[in-house]
Amino acid sequence: MSFQPFAFPSRRSYVVARHGLVATSQPLAAQAGLAVLQAGGNAVDAAVATVATLCVVEPCSTGIGGDAFALIWSAAEGRLYGLNASGPAPAALTADLVRGQGHVTFPARGGLAVTVPGSVRGWQLALERFGTRGLDTLLARPLDYARNGFPVSATIARAWQGSAELLRRLPDSSRVWLPGSRPPRATELFRNPEFAATLQTLAEQGYDTFYAGPIAAQIAAAVRADGGVMTEEDLAAYQAEWVEPITIAYRDGYAFHEIPPNGQGLAALLALNIVKGFDLAGLEYGSADYYHLLIEGMKLGFIDAQAYVGDPRQVDVPVAGLLSERYARQRRALIDREAARWPEPGRPPRHGDTVYLTVADEAGNMVSWIQSLYMGFGSGVTAGATGIQLQNRGANFSLEPGHPNEVAPGKRPYHTIIPGFITRDGRPWASFGVMGGFMQPQGHLQVGVNLIDFGMDPQAALDAPRFNWLRGREVALEAAVGEPVRAELARWGHALLPRETAVHYGGGQVILRDPDSGVLAGGSEPRNDGAAVGF
Structure with a gap:
C-alpha cells in the first residue's frame, strides 16, 4: 500500500493496523467496536456494537x-x-x-x-x-x-x-x-x-x-x-x-458500489460515471478546473436522482439506463469547461445530523x-x-402529483444516507462514507476521486477542502480554497456563498485494505469528533 505525496497539509496522519480497525464519528463508539474485535468478534459484530x-x-x-x-x-x-x-x-x-x-x-x-x-x-x-x-x-x-x-x-x-x-x-x-x-x-x-x-x-x-x-x-x-x-x-x-448493490466501473480496475434506490447513492454513481471521462489526475489538485468539473458532474447526478429516485417496490426507477456508458457520455457532453450551467433531467434509456462507521x-x-x-x-x-x-x-417525500417520490402508504422515501464501497480487480479495497444529508453523494465523489485519481492516503482524502453544491448555480467552498480559485469559478458563473457562511461539508471515515498484506489503513473526519482505532 503506497500513497502519493500530497501538497495539501493533512491535519493528522492515517491509522494503520493488522488485526482490525474501526472508524466512526465519536471516539467512545469507535472503542466499543474495537473491544468487540479484540474479544474475537467479527466486523459485523463490531459494527452493531459501534x-x-x-x-x-x-x-x-x-x-x-x-x-x-x-x-x-x-x-x-x-x-x-x-x-x-x-x-x-x-x-x-x-x-x-x-x-x-x-x-x-x-x-x-x-x-x-x-x-x-x-x-x-x-x-x-x-x-x-x-x-x-x-x-x-x-x-x-x-x-x-x-x-x-x-x-x-x-x-x-x-x-x-x-x-x-x-x-x-x-x-x-x-x-x-x-x-x-x-x-x-x-x-x-x-x-x-x-x-x-x-x-x-x-x-x-x-x-x-x-x-x-x-x-x-x-x-x-x-x-x-x-x-x-x-x-x-x-x-x-x-x-x-x-438488496443487490448498484455498481459502476471507474478506472484501472476500480469499481464503486452503492445501495440502490430508494437511497441517493445513485447520485454519486451518476456523477462518478460522468467525471471519469475527464483526465482529473492531469489537473492541478484544488484548481478551478478541478472544482468546476466535479461541481458540474455532481449537479447532473443530483438532477437525475431527484427526478427518478423513488421506492422501487412501487415505481419504476431506470437504474440500468441511468448508469449506462451511453447515457454518461450524453450527460458529460453537457458540461461546459468554462461556464456553470443548470441543465434539466435527462431521458435515460430504459431496460426491462447522521452517523457513519x-x-x-x-x-x-x-x-x-x-x-x-x-x-x-x-x-x-x-x-x-x-x-x-x-x-x-x-x-x-414529495407532494408533487405523479412524482416517483410522491408520498403513498407503505412507500419508502428518497433517502439521503448512503454507505460507500470500492473494489479493485474484484477484491475489497475501500469501505467509506461521508455523512451529512445531501452532502453525502458529494462527499463520496470528492473522497473517491481523492483516493483513486490523486492517490491520497485515507486521512488526506478526508482532510482535503470540499465544495457543497446547494441549488442551481449556488455552491459553497471551504475556507481553505484560495481566492484565485474562487475568483475563477465566479467568473465562470458559479454563485459562491461568502467564505464566512456556515455550511456543513460532511463527516466521513475511510478504511483501505492492502490486497497483498491485509494491512488496514484508516482515516476519520476532522470536521467532527471522529476517531479511527485499530490493533
Whole structure:
C-alpha cells in the first residue's frame, strides 16, 4: 500500500493496523467496536456494537428510532451484500391527507414526518447472517453509557444546543434530552435511564420487542399524539431486506458500489460515471478546473436522482439506463469547461445530523454502515418513556402529483444516507462514507476521486477542502480554497456563498485494505469528533 505525496497539509496522519480497525464519528463508539474485535468478534459484530453506542453518545444524529443501510463484504463468500433497513410511510399516510392539511411541501418535523424505524431490523438481518455475538454482548457498552452516563463531546454538544428549541416543544423530548431544562454542555455527563431500560429489553428479549408490545405501542402513540398516523400494525409489519448493490466501473480496475434506490447513492454513481471521462489526475489538485468539473458532474447526478429516485417496490426507477456508458457520455457532453450551467433531467434509456462507521477485521470482512434520524433529533418526537427519539425521514417525500417520490402508504422515501464501497480487480479495497444529508453523494465523489485519481492516503482524502453544491448555480467552498480559485469559478458563473457562511461539508471515515498484506489503513473526519482505532 503506497500513497502519493500530497501538497495539501493533512491535519493528522492515517491509522494503520493488522488485526482490525474501526472508524466512526465519536471516539467512545469507535472503542466499543474495537473491544468487540479484540474479544474475537467479527466486523459485523463490531459494527452493531459501534452503531448501538452511537445511538447513546450521539443522540442528535442517530438512534434506534431511525433507519440504516449497509454494504458488507463477506470474506468467506468473496462478495458484497447490500442491506436496506429503511422504513416506509404508515399505511394511512397519503398525499391527499397531507395536502388536505394545507401543506404544499412535506412537513419537516413532527408526527407526520415519522416513518417506520428500520435500524433494529437491520441489526437483526446483519447479525443473523454474519454475526458471531448476541445482542446481550454487543449492547453491554452502550447500555452502560445510557445507564451510568457518558461525557458529552464538543461537536455533539454544539449540535445538541442547536436543537434545543425543537426539543422544548414536547414534554417527553424536553424531559429526556434537556436535563435541568437545557442541553448538556461539553464534558458534562449525560444519562438516559429510559433508553437504558429499552436497551436492556432488547438485549434480554430480542428484536421483536421493538416492533411489538409496550415499546411499539409507545412509539405509535407518540406519533399519533403529534399529528401522525402510525399504528402498531405498521411497526409489526416491517422487515428490512437484502438488496443487490448498484455498481459502476471507474478506472484501472476500480469499481464503486452503492445501495440502490430508494437511497441517493445513485447520485454519486451518476456523477462518478460522468467525471471519469475527464483526465482529473492531469489537473492541478484544488484548481478551478478541478472544482468546476466535479461541481458540474455532481449537479447532473443530483438532477437525475431527484427526478427518478423513488421506492422501487412501487415505481419504476431506470437504474440500468441511468448508469449506462451511453447515457454518461450524453450527460458529460453537457458540461461546459468554462461556464456553470443548470441543465434539466435527462431521458435515460430504459431496460426491462447522521452517523457513519466502517469496520474491517483480520479475516477480510469489511462493513460500511450508516444510520440516521435525518435532521438533528429527527422529528423532535420522543416515544413516551422509552428514551427513543424518532426520525423525520418523511420530510423527503414529495407532494408533487405523479412524482416517483410522491408520498403513498407503505412507500419508502428518497433517502439521503448512503454507505460507500470500492473494489479493485474484484477484491475489497475501500469501505467509506461521508455523512451529512445531501452532502453525502458529494462527499463520496470528492473522497473517491481523492483516493483513486490523486492517490491520497485515507486521512488526506478526508482532510482535503470540499465544495457543497446547494441549488442551481449556488455552491459553497471551504475556507481553505484560495481566492484565485474562487475568483475563477465566479467568473465562470458559479454563485459562491461568502467564505464566512456556515455550511456543513460532511463527516466521513475511510478504511483501505492492502490486497497483498491485509494491512488496514484508516482515516476519520476532522470536521467532527471522529476517531479511527485499530490493533
